[in-house]
Amino acid sequence: MTRPHMQRLRNLHLHLLHDTFPHFPTTQTKPFSTLSSLFNLCTKPQHLQQIHARFTLLGLHQNPTLSSKLIDCYANLGLLHLSQQVFISITNPSSALYNTILRNLSKFGDFERTLLVYHEMVVKSMYPDEDTYPFVLRSCSCFPDVEYGKRVHGHVLKLGFDSFDVVDTALVEMYRNCGGFENEQELVVRMSEWDLDYWNSLILEASQNGNSEESLRLFERMKVERVEPDSVTMINLLRSSVDLNSLKAGKAIHCLVVVSSLCKDLLVSTALLSMYAKLGCLKDAKLLFEKMPEKDCVVWNIMISAYSRNRHFHKSLELLRFMVNSGVRADLFTALPAISSIAQLKSIEWGKQLHAHVIRNGSDYQVSVHNSLIDMYCECYHLNSARKIFDLLENKTVVSWSTMIKGYVTHDQSVDALSLFAQMKAEGVRVDFITLINVLPACVSQG
Secondary structure, eight states, rough: OHHHHHHHHHHHHHHHHOOOOOTSSSSSHHHHHHHHHHHHTSSSHHHHHHHHHHHHHTTTOHHHHHHHHHHHHHHHTOHHHHHHHHHHHHOOOOOHHHHOOOOHHHTTTTTHHHHHHHHHHHTEEEEEEEETTTHHHHHHSSSSSOHHHHHHEEEEEEEETTSSSSHHHHHHHHHHHHHHHHHHHHHHHHHHHHHHHHHHHHHHHHTTTHHHHHHHHHHHHHHHOOOOOOHHHHHHHHHHHHHOOOOHHHHHHHHHHHHHTTOOOOOHHHEEEEEHHHHTHHHHHHOOOOOOSSHHHHHHHHHHHHHHHHHOOHHHHHHHHHHTTTTOOHHHHHHHHHHHHHHHHTHHHHHHHOOOOOOHTTTSSSSHHHHHHHHHHHTTHHHHHHHHHHHHHOOOOOOHHHHHHHHHHTTTOOOHHHHHHHHHHTTTTTOOOHHHHHHHHHHHHOO
């Protein structure tokens, strides 16, 4: 930055201070702590520039701690170019300051600049540390050419930072993004020791990226490496089985759960139950459910929902009754499938009882519950009760309107349906495709 430019900047800062901080004394007794605390209050760029002006006026523009905070604040306000200007103005930036600018450049997507700053850091013999490499490797992963990433990997090995988990994770992510799983497997082979957490992270990420088959292959490789699975491994694999819609894979993992003595783990048992329920294997789900010594609300909800989803409505409601009698408190995810079952059975008596139970339990705060109750009352031929809930609902969604309109149409009350549709449009609610399908028969009926 040139001397004339620095002078103009100083004059601008002084002008801002004169306009905004007329009572802020120049001879502040504790400028460091005052400015440091003021950074946390900056929510607008002009506020930060005013603090920066005082910062410069007091001769603290080379202070590494305050400079680091200033770099963060400018970046968080979307002024990354000013963060870079602050960094450039530091005469001898420390490794910590390099990490600060690298973190912000990487965080806000300026990956090319991140690598240039890292190169400058290396050229100046400013030794990176374990905090440096996650940002640099993340930036490497955003470029298709893996060669630069490999050179950075060499730096990591040379400096001995490959033993840090955060660096390890960043390395694998880089190889995955730059070259897919083949490069990652090369990395697996080269590394002398893989811990269980690392394998679990690979299996989970493969599943989350929609590559559930790869998560199962990774597990096979994990067994070859003689790494013993834990409950997290089994839960992730069971989710992959569901994603693949493979009951065969799910049962194989169930066998591994038994062999690994993880049956008593509630989270693993819950994942097993969820797998059988989602894959429609209610017989096995029921057997597992009955054998579980401990049943929390989630376990009950899985079975109640499974019965309702598979049209075993009476069993769903019977299980709800057992749940309440056992002293387990129902929640939102209990109420929704139970309300759906009652709507299908068209039982107004059960509907009223469940509605009262929902109110007592405090589950009626969710708009999704209200929408379900509106549908239930409509299905049970109690349109007035449905309309009362609808009218009292403050945070109506398009689903609320559509459900009430559908109720009127189903019971041949086309005039009320069209009137409500007109009110919906008048209130500025965006009409979706489902609403149009629901209101169309009323339009036809009225010509």
